[in-house]
Amino acid sequence: SQKIEQNSEALNIQEGKTATLTCNYTNYSPAYLQWYRQDPGRGPVFLLLIRENEKEKRKERLKVTFDTTLKQSLFHITASQPADSATYLCALGAGNNRLAFGKGNQVVVIP
Template identity: 85%
Template sequence: SQKIEQNSEALNIQEGKTATLTCNYTNYSPAYLQWYRQDPGRGPVFLLLIRENEKEKRKERLKVTFDTTLKQSLFHITASQPADSATYLCAPNNYGQNFVFGPGTRLSVLP
């Protein structure tokens, strides 16, 4: 069955550094992959989408890569700020109705 893993449950980094979060999937080939941000006590909020034929996507300080050979996506936040502290969820999915998420990585940016 399909499996989604995110590199670590929690990640601490210093303000100003680049945070790199990893999403790995096995036993399927998603057509696209999304990243979401979730703050405590709230629902996830969409950040970025990347398709299987795209290698990289950028939005302001965010960058996402998608390597279908490695079955992996990397999510980077450059010049990180304490306000970036949140849980980040990846969602590698295929076209269709089902929609699943990875377990998330809790990022803490320390001032």
């Protein structure tokens, strides 16, 4: 069956350090992968998209890698700040502009 796995345990990290989140998937062949941020009681907000032929994408303090052989994406927040505290969702392109989402991984940045 198709699965998207993100760590269910919250990541507690000291301010200024790099937070790294993992997204693993099985039985998907996504043409692209996206990362979203979701705050409590709010809708997700798009952060980054990376395509299957791209290895790495950066936007300001964010970096995403995509390894289609390992079926894995890594999401990095460098120089983390308390305002980065949120849940981060991995989403796979599931065809016809539909997305399949993981459960998300909570990040808590400690001042």
